[in-house]
Amino acid sequence: MNRINVRFDKLKEIGRKALIPYVTAGDPTPQTTVPLMHAMVGAGANIIELGVPFSDPMADGPVIQRASERALKHNISLRDVLSMVTTFRKMDDITPVVLMGYLNPIEIMGYECFAEQAKQAGVDGVLIVDIPPEEATDLLAALQKVEVYPIFLLAPTSTPERIKLICDAANGFVYYVAIKGVTGASHLDISEVAAKVAEIRQVTDLPIGVGFGIKDAETAEQISKVADAVVVGSALVSRIEAHADEPQKAKNSVVELLLSMRKAMG
């Protein structure tokens, strides 16, 4: 059974919602990522979303763009990210890890090769921002063979037909993008999110995560009332950026925000 299922089942049992932090692998340096992942689990993270740096992150706002640029200064490749997951797994074999990124690095590696190596490294899900299910037939087959889950985004602009199509293709959970915009933007409307999440629930039994624009404990708490998981990215990455030369401080700052969110979410 995929770690993602185990985790959501367990959370449901105890009546809690998942907290899913995102950080870019290799930001600000390759050595900081794995310790940061463990620290985030310690601070109440239930699933970790690990960003694969890409030169042209067209769905990301400036904060995560700069994180990608910092990581790419160290030439962090998809293979490097997979080896970080391998290292993480030596001390943590239960926290699900989802890779998030863009298609091209996976295209170059080859879908089957990527799927096998992801499985071997201990990756549980893959969220590729720029591939809709319509283009993903071959990739889905490769992931299915190794039981790594494809996570897809749903957006405010998704029609009922597309919601169905995407939920049918997805596994583990679906990720609702709370705003029309890029990561880190800030005009999240809770009641709109609640309405759309309710609409998605009509279509699927998969857990629903919500992200983009969740910056603080208060918003995390509000979102956790309507969704099954709260994804927080740019707010954490900003903290890493603020202490890019002091890894310990960066880690502490990330932990502090996650603890406050965890506390607020119950």
Next chain:
Amino acid sequence: MATKVDPIIGSLPDAQGHFGPYGGLFVPETLMGPLAELREAYERYMVDETFIAELEADLANYVGRPSALYHAERWSRELGGAQIYLKREDLNHTGAHKINNTIGQALLAKRMGKTRIIAETGAGQHGVATATVAARLGLECVVYMGEVDIARQEANVYRMRLLGAEVRPVSSGSKTLKDALNEAMRDWVTHIDNTFYIIGTVAGPHPYPVMVRDFQAVIGREAREQIQQQAGKMPDALVACVGGGSNAIGLFYPFLDDKDVAIYGVEAAGDGLESGRHAAPLCAGRPGVLHGNRTYLMEDDNGQIIETHSISAGLDYPGVGPEHAWLKDAGRVNYVAIDDQEALSAFHALTKIEGIIPALESSHALAYAAKLAPTMDKKQVILVNLSGRGDKDMHTVAAIEGLKL
């Protein structure tokens, strides 16, 4: 020269925008709905007589079409081979082929009720062509342009501002065209309700590659008639420069089924293909996914997009339209490369011999024609797309000669 037996015109792309393995729709979910809406509008209006009539009237009276076809007799004689004819897209309003497409997309935007236009630009020609039609239609206009390009195309930046557009500098990544495209995509995702994104080339997610091709194909349709009238025969070869590839596909498309017409797409070799500092994905890149479509890209072994180099900002792009990728694999078009020095020589040659100052982009096509002509018979004909004029490049060329204007 390889030829295909099956007719190409009208056969591609498929309903999802694929040219064989290339093209398609590789975008974040937020854009899927709006792209479907655009596709429907485009399909509806391209068969709408009122829309077509309005477009054709604008092309005639605002752009100045048909553009001339000019026999460069002196230059042909000097080169001592085939007769070179130039399709004078440089004579269009705003000085390049770009406006053929922006007129079409802006009319579409208006029909769709959009009030805000965004665009990306490299050399600034597409930005100017977009700002121009936005001014005329009274639409708000924001143009994204890399900081590097802003520095080397100051005159065009000022033109856009005069036209009422806001030019937003892009400082991420390599600060050139690809980054401007990323930024325009981010803007579009954020302002999807009122905004129409006018992409300037035959790349991007479906339907852009086919839509831009169809708006630019007027170049080839006109040229195909004009050359037969003037030269009394079909051309033996077509030559056009390829960055994203819109002027090239515009010229090539109506000739694709003319098996005896050899076709050459000319990429920018920059400092030379062997130097690695170039912008020639078809000649020296490999397939990947960027900016909404699968195509040939300049990328490293990890799938990161690498920085390109060309003397001409308009060719300085790491990707290329998916239809070109397909035409390369199908063997219908020969893709070749011309370096900065060769392009500059052709720039000077045409200026001195014919009294026409070409854009540095178009100079790549001219340089290849100058190589090809002497290998051909005097009765043979090469048709070159002179896609833009060189006024915008005065600073670049002067700087190379150590002058400051």
